[in-house]
Amino acid sequence: LAVCGILSGCRSENGKPNNQDGNTPGELGESGAPLATLTSALAATENLEADEAAPLWNKLSEQRPNDPSVALNTALNAVLRVDALTDKATDSVKSAEEKKAARTELPQAISTARDAAARYAEISGDEVTKLWLASRIDAHEATLLGTTIGRSLRRDLMLRIVKAIEGPIGEDPRAII
Numbered sequence: 001l002a003v004c005g006i007l008s009g010c011r012s013e014n015g016k017p018n019n020q021d022g023n024t025p026g027e028l029g030e031s032g033a034p035l036a037t038l039t040s041a042l043a044a045t046e047n048l049e050a051d052e053a054a055p056l057w058n059k060l061s062e063q064r065p066n067d068p069s070v071a072l073n074t075a076l077n078a079v080l081r082v083d084a085l086t087d088k089a090t091d092s093v094k095s096a097e098e099k100k101a102a103r104t105e106l107p108q109a110i111s112t113a114r115d116a117a118a119r120y121a122e123i124s125g126d127e128v129t130k131l132w133l134a135s136r137i138d139a140h141e142a143t144l145l146g147t148t149i150g151r152s153l154r155r156d157l158m159l160r161i162v163k164a165i166e167g168p169i170g171e172d173p174r175a176i177i
Contacts, residue, residue, distance in 0.1 A: 045073060050081035068124040075120045078113035079133050085109050086140040106144065113137050128174040131164055 037056055044053035057074040064070045088094055088102035114137055121130035135157060142153035169175050 041073065041077075045077045045080065048080060048084065050077050050084055053077045054081065066123055068120065068126075071116070071120040071123045072129065075113070075116035075129075075133055078109070078116040079136050082106070082109050082113050082137055082140050086143055090143060103144070110137055110141060126174070128169055128172050128177065131161070131169060132177045135161060 037059060041053050041056035041060060044056065054077060057070065057077050060070045061074050085102045085106050089099050089106060114134065117130050117133035121127055138157045139154065142150040142157065145153065165175055
């Protein structure tokens with residue numbers, strides 16, 4: 001059993017370093033990415049500043065390509081960006097130009113978010129969180145389409161979630177999300 005974290009590295013139960021990536025505890029990759037990058041990325045993500053956080057998470061992802069916590073935060077930030085763009089695209093108070101600009105950015109943002117969620121699942125093996133992230137993305141996509149198509153997509157989404165919960169994912173305690 002090992003406890004892993006981006007700042008502390010991995011340690012076995014007896015507290016000795018157990019890093020799979022060869023870094024000493026506390027290092028952020030071979031280039032020793034500054035703690036400031038991580039702090040800035042976390043702060044921007046927590047403040048829902050997805051556009052500002054994205055390049056920081058991308059930099060950390062390049063430095064620590066197999067770190068599940070970096071992959072998860074990259075995926076969460078990408079989904080937050082889709083959230084923000086969807087809000088702009090559907091906000092009745094926004095101007096037509098603002099809505100159009102958001103809709104123009106959404107296809108790439110959705111693709112990026114899906115890729116990030118898949119990458120996280122690949123690294124971590126966490127299919128529950130991948131399903132949760134993918135469901136959020138799909139729900140936003142359904143919001144952007146017409147009423148009839150959107151309703152159909154939301155129904156398909158709910159059926160996929162129910163099927164997943166009835167399957168092996170439902171046995172995972174994290175399935176509550």
